[in-house]
Amino acid sequence: MPAKPSPNSVSLYATLPSIDDVLRSETAARLINATGRKRLTEMSRRVVGELRDGLKNGHAQSSKEEMLALAEERLEAIWKKAQSTGIKRVINATGVVIHTNLGRAPLSDAAKKALVESAGYCNTEFDLTTGERGRRGERVETLICESTGAEDAIVVNNCAAAAFFVLTAFAVGREVIISRGELVEIGGEFRIPDVLTRAGVTLKEVGTTNRTRLSDYEQAINERTAMILKVHPSNYRIVGFTASPSLAELTEIAKRNNVVLYEDAGSGALTDLSALGLSDEPVIGNSLAGGADIVTFSGDKLVGGPQAGIIVGKRDHIARLRKDPLYRALRVSKLIYAALEATLEAHLRGRGVEEVPVLQMLAAGCASLQERCRKLVEKLTNTTLKAEIILGNSAVGGGAAPMTQPESPLIALTHPLFSEEELEAKLREAEIPVITRIYSDRVTIDLRTVSKGEELDLLTALQAATNS
Numbered sequence: 001m002p003a004k005p006s007p008n009s010v011s012l013y014a015t016l017p018s019i020d021d022v023l024r025s026e027t028a029a030r031l032i033n034a035t036g037r038k039r040l041t042e043m044s045r046r047v048v049g050e051l052r053d054g055l056k057n058g059h060a061q062s063s064k065e066e067m068l069a070l071a072e073e074r075l076e077a078i079w080k081k082a083q084s085t086g087i088k089r090v091i092n093a094t095g096v097v098i099h100t101n102l103g104r105a106p107l108s109d110a111a112k113k114a115l116v117e118s119a120g121y122c123n124t125e126f127d128l129t130t131g132e133r134g135r136r137g138e139r140v141e142t143l144i145c146e147s148t149g150a151e152d153a154i155v156v157n158n159c160a161a162a163a164f165f166v167l168t169a170f171a172v173g174r175e176v177i178i179s180r181g182e183l184v185e186i187g188g189e190f191r192i193p194d195v196l197t198r199a200g201v202t203l204k205e206v207g208t209t210n211r212t213r214l215s216d217y218e219q220a221i222n223e224r225t226a227m228i229l230k231v232h233p234s235n236y237r238i239v240g241f242t243a244s245p246s247l248a249e250l251t252e253i254a255k256r257n258n259v260v261l262y263e264d265a266g267s268g269a270l271t272d273l274s275a276l277g278l279s280d281e282p283v284i285g286n287s288l289a290g291g292a293d294i295v296t297f298s299g300d301k302l303v304g305g306p307q308a309g310i311i312v313g314k315r316d317h318i319a320r321l322r323k324d325p326l327y328r329a330l331r332v333s334k335l336i337y338a339a340l341e342a343t344l345e346a347h348l349r350g351r352g353v354e355e356v357p358v359l360q361m362l363a364a365g366c367a368s369l370q371e372r373c374r375k376l377v378e379k380l381t382n383t384t385l386k387a388e389i390i391l392g393n394s395a396v397g398g399g400a401a402p403m404t405q406p407e408s409p410l411i412a413l414t415h416p417l418f419s420e421e422e423l424e425a426k427l428r429e430a431e432i433p434v435i436t437r438i439y440s441d442r443v444t445i446d447l448r449t450v451s452k453g454e455e456l457d458l459l460t461a462l463q464a465a466t467n468s
Contacts, residue, residue, distance in 0.1 A: 015064040017071050019044045027072035047074045090433040091454050095446025097361045098398030104300040106357045111339040118338035140337050143344040147270050148284045150312035156330035162296040162309030167199035169324050170260050174226035177204045179212035182231035214245040227260040251291025261293050268297030270347050276362045277404040301398045304356035305343035306336045361448050370409045372447050383466040386414045394448045411445040430461035
């Protein structure tokens with residue numbers, strides 16, 4: 001028979017609430033509709049277990065009422081923690097336009113509407129004209145070709161998948177030539193050399209970090225060469241004593257040696273964006289016209305659409321990808337097609353800067369941002385926040401145009417009771433979280449990445465943080 005608990009241990013746990021006590025509490029009654037009884041019971045069991053462990057480890061005892069109150073606090077905290085890890089809307093006040101941690105490109109109104117309309121039944125693979133099965137993504141692929149001049153196009157779930165797919169389809173067991181200066185690592189520890197290796201190809205490095213000559217490529221080509229890979233260094237720049245062959249020069253070598261020329265263009269500029277300060281980003285149509293056989297780029301960066309990896313190029317090459325069994329594993333959902341279609345339509349109408357949020361933000365002028373800042377600061381005069389407008393810089397983000405930092409007015413905030421870290425945390429914990437940036441020992445708000453429709457919610461969060 002198990003030993004009976006000693007009187008001392010019975011006394012130790014006498015104030016511990018039961019699971020039923022926690023479930024009958026006011027906090028549990030308030031949470032049950034949101035959590036469901038089963039989850040609430042599991043959370044209550046966890047809370048009681050934590051309290052029991054605390055008593056066992058020598059934590060100070062309290063009365064039964066105090067222990068129940070502590071259990072309710074922990075129950076609430078567990079629920080809030082669970083909620084904070086889920087996907088929810090935030091206000092991006094950092095000034096980083098393509099913010100990877102905040103979901104990259106925000107969708108246009110037309111793309112959001114398309115998402116909702118396609119959420120039910122829709123003609124994903126159904127031809128409304130013939131009443132027979134249609135091809136998934138046909139409309140989007142047509143729009144991509146119109147936007148880039150490509151012979152054909154295909155869409156997979158992100159640009160990393162696109163690179164892996166292309167390498168797997170065209171170079172397994174063979175060599176891919178790449179300049180050492182293009183062996184990049186981008187966000188999330190995604191390294192081009194690792195992708196090459198995982199795709200089952202052999203990496204053939206040429207040149208040096210800062211200089212790669214045309215002759216380096218020519219000397220590296222042999223009977224095992226399948227591809228020349230050119231990677232656009234989106235998130236860094238090497239300056240000074242540098243050299244690299246042009247795309248036209250690489251095209252000539254690739255054609256002469258019957259190997260595929262593949263460019264990973266990264267950010268996906270569909271038009272010349274030099275007027276927005278993005279002169280270094282390759283225009284996809286120019287890459288194709290310059291001779292690249294295949295080009296890949298992201299849908300959720302400068303295109304301004306949903307996450308997607310877009311592959312464009314020669315008709316025969318894209319047809320080969322479409323027939324590959326791996327395509328089914330990498331293809332996108334109806335929701336991505338719908339949002340991407342709406343986004344591409346805006347570009348083709350010549351309305352990208354007016355309708356696509358990423359381009360709207362990059363095009364915003366200092367004067368208009370200054371006026372918006374002034375009006376918001378005026379509304380904060382009755383709070384304990386001290387707000388002033390200072391000059392700073394925004395960022396393109398998403399690994400695009402690292403040298404482009406648009407000048408922007410910033411609202412710099414200080415509070416008499418809170419440090420900048422505490423104020424930043426309070427805004428981050430608001431009902432609609434506001435993500436800010438600490439600059440010059442102050443919390444700053446960059447309205448470049450805050451839409452006018454979000455300003456009221458931003459003001460509410462600022463006022464709530466002041467009163468807490």
